[in-house]
Amino acid sequence: MQLDPPGTDALTARSSRVVNARKLQRRRARDKAERFLAEGPQAVREAIGAGVVEDLFYDLDADTRHSDLIDAALSAGAHVHACTDDGLAALAETVTPQGLVAVCRFLDQSLPAEGALVAVLHGITDPGNAGTVLRAADAAGADCVVFATDSVDPYNGKCVRSSAGSLFHLPVVRAADTADALDLFPHAQILAAAADGDDLYALDGAGDLDAPTVWLFGSEAHGLDEATAALAHRKVGVPIWGKAESLNLAVAAGVCLYASAAAQRRKLDWCHVNRLSRIYPARRVRAVALVVHVFPSGLRPSRLPFLDSFRSRQEKDV
Structure with a gap:
């Protein structure tokens, strides 16, 4: 563990450590260094718990408000640095920085041998939506989330923030090809979320959701292309009973994942x-x-x- 020596000036936006860490806001730099940034107390807390924090930058106000996290980072062996307001603002990607930014190692994760509930993201480029789907999958007790063809980097700053710490709770895997990713779960049914699919609740009532399931989600704007949707065993839609034109992708994904999780848990309860x-x-x-x-x-x-x-x-x- 290492705290900058007493009397050391707070790091500014021009300090070499800050400049190097700021490069991680770009995907190419993240992939090269195998490091990413986690911003805010919730993300930092979960990152410390996962044991992946290498450096923690904090502003002088956070020294009081989040002293417990600073102490925890020190105990976990991280390098801890005080920053000026402009130094932390250079690392933060939010309009109002929350006082803490951590440099984290990529998570060493592997796919579960047999996932009972998995979410696969195809072509989802909005990091806010992707991170919220990840958070919903974590809350529903999913075994894994796969970021597949043309999807945003799960280590993107906004995606990390939107996941609210869930990035550190379950395996999150990057896959170059959606079809190859689906082949990794041969014992699960594949359900493609689609507006014109079978009624989700009708399937639940028929007992078709309690089997091991891989949910395939496409982008909010374009959904799944025909070739990708054809990889699924069936298309499933969330019914809209009100006047809304459609559901937000992350909301629909949460409904689908929870429906499967509830069906699987009912089966366990009754068995x-x-x-x-x-x-x-x-x-x-x-x-x-x-x-x-x-x-x-x-x-x-x-x-x-x-x-x-x-x-x-x-x-x-x-």
């Missing part, structure tokens, strides 16, 4: 009887009916603590 006691009250009647149907001889009350109260209510109703 393992000892987990049924955790079901919320609104689902208990359906859960009991299912269990009694699967095990007609009945179940021990100790396995389903809410079963006796359910039966007593039935008797009262009669």
Whole structure:
């Protein structure tokens, strides 16, 4: 760990360390150095937790507001540097810098052997949308996110910020070709998100979403081209019941990923009887009916603590 020696002047926009770090705002420099910038306390906190921070730059105000993160970076072995306002502004890509910018190593990630839920991005060039899809995939418990053909660099500054730290939580892989990326998941169904696809909720009702799934998402402006959409087993759309013309890509992706995640978790809940006691009250009647149907001889009350109260209510109703 290393803190700039006492008495060292705060780094300015012309300091060599700042100048070199600023080069990472360009993709070519990031790929060459295998380093990227993470801006803001949330991203920096997750980067420190992932153990990938090499340098941390902070302004004098952050020395007070985010002293815990500065201490954590020091404990993790990072080089820590105080900056003037203009020095930090040179590294930050936001209008109002949040006081912290970290230089991080590329994440050493590999694809899961068998992903139950995966998002593949094809031709998504808007870093804000891409980062928000990554954040939604993380929240839904996805196993991996693949940035495939012509998609934005996941290490792009705006993409990193939009992911709100999720970049550091799950495998994020860059793939040159979408078709090759899909071949890596031979045991999963491939669903292409498309406005003219089958109704998402109809598929859910039919039980078609609980299998291992790779969701394929295209750009918000153009969607998926025909050749890429043809790589999927079926096209699926989120129904619009109001008057909106369409859904934002990241919103639609979040809906699709959560629908699959919920279906997969319901399947796990109902396949393992000892987990049924955790079901919320609104689902208990359906859960009991299912269990009694699967095990007609009945179940021990100790396995389903809410079963006796359910039966007593039935008797009262009669």
